Amino acid sequence: EVQLVESGGDLIQPGGSLRLACVASGFTFSTDDMTWVRQAPGKGLEWVSVMSGRGDHIYYADSLKGRFTISRDNSKNTLYLQMNSLRVEDTAVYYCAKGPWGGLGYVGMDVWGHGTTVTVSS
Amino acid sequence: DIVMTQSPLSLPVTPGESASISCRSSQSLLHSNGYDCLDWYVQKPGQSPQLLIYLSSNRASGVPDRFSGSGSGTDFTLRISRVEAEDVGVYYCMQGVQIPRTFGQGTKLEIK
Numbered sequence: 001e002v003q004l005v006e007s008g009g010d011l012i013q014p015g016g017s018l019r020l021a022c023v024a025s026g027f028t029f030s031t032d033d034m035t036w037v038r039q040a041p042g043k044g045l046e047w048v049s050v051m052s053g054r055g056d057h058i059y060y061a062d063s064l065k066g067r068f069t070i071s072r073d074n075s076k077n078t079l080y081l082q083m084n085s086l087r088v089e090d091t092a093v094y095y096c097a098k099g100p101w102g103g104l105g106y107v108g109m110d111v112w113g114h115g116t117t118v119t120v121s122s
Numbered sequence: 123d124i125v126m127t128q129s130p131l132s133l134p135v136t137p138g139e140s141a142s143i144s145c146r147s148s149q150s151l152l153h154s155n156g157y158d159c160l161d162w163y164v165q166k167p168g169q170s171p172q173l174l175i176y177l178s179s180n181r182a183s184g185v186p187d188r189f190s191g192s193g194s195g196t197d198f199t200l201r202i203s204r205v206e207a208e209d210v211g212v213y214y215c216m217q218g219v220q221i222p223r224t225f226g227q228g229t230k231l232e233i234k
Contacts, residue, residue, distance in 0.1 A: 035223075037171070045163070045171060045214055047223040059221040062123075095170055100161065100218045106153070108161040108176030108218070110183070115170055 002026035002111050004096050009116030016086050016120070022079040022096030022113055030054070030074040032102035035109055036081050038092035048094070049081065052101070086120045093117050124149050124217050128226035135205045136234045143229045145198045145215035151178075152195060152219070159218035162191055162200045165228075166211040174213075175200065207233055 008020040022034070036048040049060045049070040058070055069082040079096050094116050097109035125148040135141045151158045162175040173182040175191035178198055188203045202209055210233055215226040 044212075044228045045165075045216075045225045047216075047225065050221075050223070061222050097171075100159075100176070100223075106155070106157065106159060106177060106218060108173045108182060109163070109171075109216075110173045110176070112170040112172060 002098075004098065004111055004113035006094065006096055006113040006116040009094065009118045011119045011121065012086055013122050014086060014088060014120055017082070017084045018086065018118060020081040020083070020094055020096075020116055020118070022081075024077045024079070024098070027098065027111070028103065029072075029077040032098050033100060034072060034079040035097045035099065036070065036079075037095045037097055037109075038090075039095070039115075040089075040092045043092075046092070051079070053103075083118070086118075088120050091118060091120045123222055124151075124220050124224050126215055126217055126224050126226040128213075128215060128229050131227060131229055133229055133231045134234045135202075135209075135231060137207060138204055141202045141205050141231060143200045143213055143215075143231075145193075145200070145226050147196045147198075147217055149220070150195050151198075151217050158194050158198070160191075160193070160198050161216045161218060162189075163214045163216060164209075164211045165214070166208075169211075171214065202231075205231075205233070209233075 035050040071080045098111040099109040158178040160178045163171040165171040179191045212228040
């Protein structure tokens with residue numbers, strides 16, 4: 001079964017740091033883009049960051065540059081998101097998703113995890 | 123950044139009727155590969171988003187043929203024929219041609 005499982009969400013004070021993880025199974029992890037998307041309470045979807053399968057292409061939302069770092073360990077089928085200098089406005093459910101580019105070309109973000117909740121509050 | 127604009131934002135539908143959602147982009151979504159990089163996702167209540175349509179008109183695996191996507195350039199449409207109660211949720215379009223990827227505001231489909 002193709003699956004993504006996120007972890008690492010927590011209640012954290014402003015200015016703190018957190019590392020999210022996303023463990024993949026059921027597909028060849030190293031061939032696909034992996035993307036982080038977040039959703040603030042009661043709001044829509046916001047694209048956060050993407051990393052290519054080999055890790056040679058990395059992109060971030062402009063508002064997050066310098067605070068968030070995406071990485072992956074293909075030997076562990078795991079995607080990470082290191083979040084530093086957290087702000088109240090970073091409070092959201094963070095989803096990892098497979099895609100949109102992969103070994104078969106552009107296929108959209110065709111697998112999503114269940115999400116992990118980050119709450120930034122004093 | 124490419125701005126994605128959906129309409130309507132709220133869509134009440136009678137079961138068995140059809141529904142359409144429009145998505146317009148501020149720039150062309152035509153990729154150098156010759157395809158329009160426009161996806162449709164649905165987030166059902168309490169669930170993660172799931173892919174419905176990619177490259178404007180390709181249904182994702184397991185998506186019923188009641189769902190269809192069309193359009194090119196800057197103007198796209200998601201059509202749902204014979205709406206069922208299980209189709210309730212928020213529908214998002216997303217452009218995949220440029221970084222940052224951007225989503226539409228979402229269209230909430232509800233059953234009358």
